Amino acid sequence: MNIAVIGTGYVGLVTGTCFAETGNMVTCVDIDEEKVKTLSSGKVTIYEPGLEKIFERNQKEGRLRFTTSLSEGIWEARIVFLALPTPQGEDGSADLQYVLSVAENIGKFLRPDDYKVIVDKSTVPVGTAERVRDTILGLLKSRNLEHPENLFDVVSNPEFLREGVAVEDFMKPNRVIIGTSTERPRKILGQLYAPFVRQGNPIIYMDERSAELTKYAANAFLATKISFMNEIAQLCEKLNADVDMVRKGMGSDDRIGRRFLFSGIGYGGSCFPKDVKALTKSAQGVNYDFKILEAVLDVNEIQKQHLVPKVLSYFGGKLEGKTVALWGLAFKPNTDDIREAPALRIIEALEQSGAQVCAYDPEAMGNVQKQMGDRIRYADNQYDALDGADALVIATEWSEFRTPDFNRMKSLMKNCAIFDGRNLFELAQMEEIGFHYESIGRKAVRN
Numbered sequence: 001m002n003i004a005v006i007g008t009g010y011v012g013l014v015t016g017t018c019f020a021e022t023g024n025m026v027t028c029v030d031i032d033e034e035k036v037k038t039l040s041s042g043k044v045t046i047y048e049p050g051l052e053k054i055f056e057r058n059q060k061e062g063r064l065r066f067t068t069s070l071s072e073g074i075w076e077a078r079i080v081f082l083a084l085p086t087p088q089g090e091d092g093s094a095d096l097q098y099v100l101s102v103a104e105n106i107g108k109f110l111r112p113d114d115y116k117v118i119v120d121k122s123t124v125p126v127g128t129a130e131r132v133r134d135t136i137l138g139l140l141k142s143r144n145l146e147h148p149e150n151l152f153d154v155v156s157n158p159e160f161l162r163e164g165v166a167v168e169d170f171m172k173p174n175r176v177i178i179g180t181s182t183e184r185p186r187k188i189l190g191q192l193y194a195p196f197v198r199q200g201n202p203i204i205y206m207d208e209r210s211a212e213l214t215k216y217a218a219n220a221f222l223a224t225k226i227s228f229m230n231e232i233a234q235l236c237e238k239l240n241a242d243v244d245m246v247r248k249g250m251g252s253d254d255r256i257g258r259r260f261l262f263s264g265i266g267y268g269g270s271c272f273p274k275d276v277k278a279l280t281k282s283a284q285g286v287n288y289d290f291k292i293l294e295a296v297l298d299v300n301e302i303q304k305q306h307l308v309p310k311v312l313s314y315f316g317g318k319l320e321g322k323t324v325a326l327w328g329l330a331f332k333p334n335t336d337d338i339r340e341a342p343a344l345r346i347i348e349a350l351e352q353s354g355a356q357v358c359a360y361d362p363e364a365m366g367n368v369q370k371q372m373g374d375r376i377r378y379a380d381n382q383y384d385a386l387d388g389a390d391a392l393v394i395a396t397e398w399s400e401f402r403t404p405d406f407n408r409m410k411s412l413m414k415n416c417a418i419f420d421g422r423n424l425f426e427l428a429q430m431e432e433i434g435f436h437y438e439s440i441g442r443k444a445v446r447n
């Protein structure tokens with residue numbers, strides 16, 4: 001099948017590459033000329049495990065092309081995916097300007113006798129499929145085309161991939177949601193997705209509005225789990241209990257499940273923060289006060305500011321002249337994405353208190369440097385970051401941070417204190433090795 005993917009970021013690039021991998025001819029469109037140039041020259045623009053290999057293979061086979069021209073991109077396509085940004089607008093709701101402006105342009109380029117399925121893959125509020133449809137239809141009518149409503153359908157197909165395991169998630173999705181009220185696109189998308197659900201995971205068909213809400217409901221529920229566990233962690237610290245024990249005890253109940261129960265320094269990333277806000281805003285728009293989500297947002301803010309006060313209190317309220325090493329900048333491991341990363345807030349807070357920060361992240365340092373410049377020092381590796389440090393703060397749970405050489409750390413650090421936002425180490429081990437160690441929802445090891 002001929003496919004166009006509009007927007008070649010974290011979702012669009014993975015989507016385009018994975019559809020090419022099952023034999024489709026894919027054209028990816030992006031307005032960012034630099035990005036298109038880099039991709040066309042054979043280089044991937046994001047770090048995503050496993051992506052580079054299939055990207056190279058499909059580009060070589062001629063199944064994956066890149067262009068800045070929307071008209072060229074959609075010319076031969078039967079299916080046009082919109083993988084465009086839907087950032088948080090000023091009032092907290094999702095900003096649809098990118099999606100609607102592309103819809104308008106699609107309306108300019110659709111041809112008579114050339115039916116296309118337009119698919120919203122971006123996370124968009126309920127009613128967006130109708131708005132996209134109305135926008136395109138308006139344009140077609142202004143062009144005086146006959147039976148414009150037969151030239152296209154708009155489908156909601158929200159994306160559930162997780163950065164860091166995006167290729168795996170896309171190739172073997174837990175489920176595919178297809179929101180459409182008409183038969184024709186249902187068949188076309190069913191065929192397209194068939195190779196991805198061969199093991200029996202479902203394609204769930206529903207109406208457009210339910211599909212749009214499903215995505216927000218899923219993200220909001222996951223964010224709620226995080227904030228809930230972060231509140232349990234706060235309570236553990238006050239009651240002298242251990243959140244990791246509580247988590248294990250809770251998670252062994254099938255109705256709760258073991259996954260996604262880790263407490264930490266609050267959720268970040270390109271999705272949860274904006275999606276929880278957008279859903280709260282959507283609810284307000286229909287006079288519904290979504291109380292749980294308001295609390296989820298509040299708790300997350302509190303949790304993001306939980307770690308640095310521990311550092312401050314350890315140093316008697318002052319960090320002037322102190323050097324703090326920071327392990328992890330990406331909002332989670334296995335990605336270079338730093339959108340709303342807790343580490344950035346930690347850097348700001350440490351700097352405001354007078355500390356010098358020396359950071360290391362296996363993949364995200366380039367992106368942080370683009371945003372923050374050389375305000376902080378960037379280390380060559382995790383040990384280099386510790387050279388002469390008064391404390392180590394851990395913000396992202398990259399695997400390589402999990403079993404470090406503690407003796408080497410001790411020999412490099414001026415003062416052996418770790419403030420761990422991801423609970424990577426056992427308390428008993430820290431006691432034995434002799435580090436001062438503070439984590440989340442567990443008692444402090446004071447050395």
Ligand SMILES: NC(=O)c1ccc[n+]([C@@H]2O[C@H](COP(=O)([O-])OP(=O)(O)OC[C@H]3O[C@@H](n4cnc5c(N)ncnc54)[C@H](O)[C@@H]3O)[C@@H](O)[C@H]2O)c1
Nearest residue numbers: 007008009010011030031032083084085086122123159163
């Ligand atoms: N990142 C994720 O993990 C994830 C997961 C599921 C859903 N989503 C949703 O998918 C959507 C895209 O997210 P993303 O993380 O890929 O965003 P992104 O910012 O990484 O990528 C968006 C791309 O669209 C391009 N673009 C902007 N305007 C354009 C235009 N007019 N024409 C062509 N290209 C244009 C940008 O240059 C950019 O490359 C969002 O709605 C997001 O909420 C994201």
